Amino acid sequence: MTTSAVAVSKVSKVFNPGTPGQVDALVDVDLTIAPGEFVSLIGPSGCGKSTLLRLIADLLEPSEGAITINGKNARQARLDQDYGMAFQQAGLFEWRSVEKNIELPLELKGWDKNQRRERAHEMLELVKLPEFARHMPWQLSGGMQQRIAIARALAASPSLLLMDEPFGALDEMTREHMQAELLRICAETQTTVVFVTHSIPEAVFLSDRVVVMSPRPGRITQTIDVALGDDRDEDTREASGFYDKITEVREALRGIEQPVMGGVDDR
Numbered sequence: 001m002t003t004s005a006v007a008v009s010k011v012s013k014v015f016n017p018g019t020p021g022q023v024d025a026l027v028d029v030d031l032t033i034a035p036g037e038f039v040s041l042i043g044p045s046g047c048g049k050s051t052l053l054r055l056i057a058d059l060l061e062p063s064e065g066a067i068t069i070n071g072k073n074a075r076q077a078r079l080d081q082d083y084g085m086a087f088q089q090a091g092l093f094e095w096r097s098v099e100k101n102i103e104l105p106l107e108l109k110g111w112d113k114n115q116r117r118e119r120a121h122e123m124l125e126l127v128k129l130p131e132f133a134r135h136m137p138w139q140l141s142g143g144m145q146q147r148i149a150i151a152r153a154l155a156a157s158p159s160l161l162l163m164d165e166p167f168g169a170l171d172e173m174t175r176e177h178m179q180a181e182l183l184r185i186c187a188e189t190q191t192t193v194v195f196v197t198h199s200i201p202e203a204v205f206l207s208d209r210v211v212v213m214s215p216r217p218g219r220i221t222q223t224i225d226v227a228l229g230d231d232r233d234e235d236t237r238e239a240s241g242f243y244d245k246i247t248e249v250r251e252a253l254r255g256i257e258q259p260v261m262g263g264v265d266d267r
């Protein structure tokens with residue numbers, strides 16, 4: 001039997017337990033992700049998407065339940081740097097050149113200088129920005145910075161990539177381009193991805209499975225298999241199968257109580 005890439009078992013998360021500020025952020029969440037699978041988490045603001053991602057990354061501890069990454073507990077997986085992370089803000093270090101940003105996780109792993117440089121250049125080829133190695137982050141557009149952040153997240157060849165709205169700050173055209181790039185990179189590297197988004201079309205375009213969550217308390221209400229095929233391209237966005245899946249996800253989200261501020265959009 002193949003070990004799952006991520007196994008979340010009966011996980012609950014309560015913030016500030018026993019105080020007036022108690023928040024039942026997640027209740028009884030079960031989620032198993034196979035190696036190489038691309039899974040998106042979608043749901044209204046406050047339903048616990050980021051909390052679930054942070055629990056998987058061992059940035060938070062579950063109140064109940066257990067999480068394993070490649071069969072290890074989440075703490076060990078973090079120590080072993082089994083995953084890379086990318087967020088809405090690219091989060092590059094302004095005082096480090098592009099190549100030095102990409103080298104950072106390799107430095108932490110103790111790679112020597114030549115190996116690091118060689119790997120950084122391979123990653124720059126992968127994200128199609130080889131000529132920008134010596135540039136500083138502020139000399140790059142938002143989309144280019146985001147590609148560098150993905151290159152950095154993937155530099156140490158983690159088998160798992162955790163992404164929290166990584167394209168949320170990008171314009172629509174750049175965003176669609178980045179989605180296609182991410183799919184290409186993940187296919188080439190066989191990376192498993194857990195991806196948080198507010199966008200239904202983004203979730204449908206990228207994912208093998210879309211996990212729909214509801215707030216108060218946060219739980220998984222439905223999981224939708226997408227399977228648009230490995231040959232997805234820009235034409236896929238105009239195919240009827242794409243619209244059918246968007247409708248399916250939208251209907252799964254319908255009936256979930258929407259907070260006044262924020263929520264899921266159709267972008």
Ligand SMILES: Nc1ncnc2c1ncn2[C@@H]1O[C@H](COP(=O)(O)OP(=O)(O)OP(=O)(O)O)[C@@H](O)[C@H]1O
Binds near residue numbers: 043
């Ligand atoms: N450190 C914390 N302390 C207290 N409450 C928290 C903390 N982090 C998150 N929460 C609460 O937990 C709930 C889930 O938050 P979370 O950020 O996971 O939601 P989300 O689905 O990612 O939301 P959004 O889509 O708006 O980013 C919210 O009610 C939030 O206020």
